[in-house]
Amino acid sequence: xxxxxxPELDNNQSCISITNLDQINHVQKVLRLKxxxxxxxxxxxxxxxTAVIEAVxxxxxxxxxxxxNTMPPSKLDLTVVxxxxxxxxxxxxxxxxxxxxxxxxxxxxxxxxxxxxxxxPMLKRIDEFVKEGLQQGVDTIxxxxxxxxxxxxxxxxxxxxWAKDRSLVVAHPYSxxxxxxxxxxxxxxxxxxxxxxxxxxxxxxxxxQNNGCQSVSIGSRILRTEAAVNALCGRYL
Amino acid sequence: xxxxxxPELDNNQSCISITNLDQINHVQKVLRLKxxxxxxxxxxxxxxxTAVIEAVxxxxxxxxxxxxNTMPPSKLDLTVVxxxxxxxxxxxxxxxxxxxxxxxxxxxxxxxxxxxxxxxPMLKRIDEFVKEGLQQGVDTIxxxxxxxxxxxxxxxxxxxxWAKDRSLVVAHPYSxxxxxxxxxxxxxxxxxxxxxxxxxxxxxxxxxQNNGCQSVSIGSRILRTEAAVNALCGRYL
Numbered sequence: 455x456x457x458x459x460x461p462e463l464d465n466n467q468s469c470i471s472i473t474n475l476d477q478i479n480h481v482q483k484v485l486r487l488k489x490x491x492x493x494x495x496x497x498x499x500x501x502x503x504t505a506v507i508e509a510v511x512x513x514x515x516x517x518x519x520x521x522x523n524t525m526p527p528s529k530l531d532l533t534v535v536x537x538x539x540x541x542x543x544x545x546x547x548x549x550x551x552x553x554x555x556x557x558x559x560x561x562x563x564x565x566x567x568x569x570x571x572x573x574x575p576m577l578k579r580i581d582e583f584v585k586e587g588l589q590q591g592v593d594t595i596x597x598x599x600x601x602x603x604x605x606x607x608x609x610x611x612x613x614x615x616w617a618k619d620r621s622l623v624v625a626h627p628y629s630x631x632x633x634x635x636x637x638x639x640x641x642x643x644x645x646x647x648x649x650x651x652x653x654x655x656x657x658x659x660x661x662x663q664n665n666g667c668q669s670v671s672i673g674s675r676i677l678r679t680e681a682a683v684n685a686l687c688g689r690y691l
Numbered sequence: 692x693x694x695x696x697x698p699e700l701d702n703n704q705s706c707i708s709i710t711n712l713d714q715i716n717h718v719q720k721v722l723r724l725k726x727x728x729x730x731x732x733x734x735x736x737x738x739x740x741t742a743v744i745e746a747v748x749x750x751x752x753x754x755x756x757x758x759x760n761t762m763p764p765s766k767l768d769l770t771v772v773x774x775x776x777x778x779x780x781x782x783x784x785x786x787x788x789x790x791x792x793x794x795x796x797x798x799x800x801x802x803x804x805x806x807x808x809x810x811x812p813m814l815k816r817i818d819e820f821v822k823e824g825l826q827q828g829v830d831t832i833x834x835x836x837x838x839x840x841x842x843x844x845x846x847x848x849x850x851x852x853w854a855k856d857r858s859l860v861v862a863h864p865y866s867x868x869x870x871x872x873x874x875x876x877x878x879x880x881x882x883x884x885x886x887x888x889x890x891x892x893x894x895x896x897x898x899x900q901n902n903g904c905q906s907v908s909i910g911s912r913i914l915r916t917e918a919a920v921n922a923l924c925g926r927y928l
Contacts, residue, residue: 515742590913591912592912595735672928676828678783684914685924689925
């Protein structure tokens with residue numbers, strides 16, 4: 455938590471009361487701050503700045519002297535289309551993609567996505583993971599997130615239309631073209647399609663290719679989904 | 692687990708018995724393989740290939756027809772000097788750096804490394820995390836790993852000597868030179884120094900700079916240590 459993310463604020467609002475227990479706990483136990491101390495804050499969808507602690511207890515944190523004067527960093531020109539992963543790794547993936555500045559995240563079904571993942575209570579907590587990511591990455595603007603339960607219609611009806619004016623890539627270990635070579639020739643792609651554990655099946659790679667995606671490889675080493683997402687998104691920093 | 696990592700094998704050894712319960716469990720529960728099925732294997736420090744299951748029970752896995760004929764992938768020309776992180780994240784960091792192919796990992800003390808981290812039982816399990824990383828990344832050669840409990844002597848006596856024939860970089864969010872710009876001008880550095888949570892303090896950055904490291908930034912966004920390590924190492928793929 456490198457900033458404390460506050461709710462959307464009214465113009466000229468100069469104080470606020472926080473009741474989120476994770477945030478209060480972080481201020482008390484990790485940062486070890488007390489009344490009179492200053493800390494870094496940001497208002498959701500707004501600016502970054504500082505605030506001063508007026509009072510803090512286990513249940514409430516009162517902040518005053520709100521001074522929000524810095525624009526959040528710009529987003530990467532990047533949409534990630536990610537096969538819905540195991541619920542256990544969803545939190546860190548959403549956090550990391552948010553922190554690194556991905557503009558848009560689309561979670562899609564895939565052959566290797568277990569049907570049960572779509573029923574996971576973790577999917578209802580995505581906003582919470584986004585906030586964690588914003589607080590990690592020192593940002594205030596949530597990425598756009600969409601869930602697409604049907605792979606084929608999404609690829610044929612939506613993704614295919616993007617190919618007219620955006621560059622699209624699917625990461626696939628068996629592609630003869632390396633991601634490095636692709637970037638040298640065409641620059642950073644604006645859309646990255648990344649499989650979850652086990653990767654895309656051949657049918658999915660073919661469908662993506664037939665709808666405007668160039669297949670690229672990052673070598674024979676197979677990375678955990680989180681590691682692959684960060685290794686690929688790291689190119690945009 | 693994308694290969695099953697076997698111990699070091701004798702020349703021409705054609706069968707082996709496995710008693711590691713994680714591996715047996717993976718073969719039975721995740722891969723759902725049975726006697727007669729083939730699977731991908733590698734021998735520690737040796738080659739990659741296949742084996743056939745002769746028998747499998749909850750306590751033992753007998754493999755035959757060992758056919759090891761493929762060299763493991765080459766390592767990245769990269770040493771990572773990492774501030775010893777929280778024990779909780781050490782496992783994934785070692786796994787990920789191993790899977791992505793880092794040749795050498797040096798865990799050093801830093802101002803923000805809590806003293807208790809050096810007493811953690813997780814430090815005794817590094818070999819285990821390396822094996823997990825090799826099985827993830829489809830490799831058989833462990834990275835060299837060293838622990839350096841004293842930062843200043845390590846930097847002044849060892850790291851400084853590397854600067855004669857290797858390019859060294861320290862990742863620091865407040866550096867005016869971006870990592871991209873550095874790579875454009877000087878190519879990929881052979882040594883990356885990465886702080887843990889909270890990053891390096893100014894004294895540490897100065898000491899690294901005075902001993903041959905160029906300070907570079909990956910932008911104002913602050914990433915989790917794992918995310919930063921993968922984002923930086925991803926440049927080498």
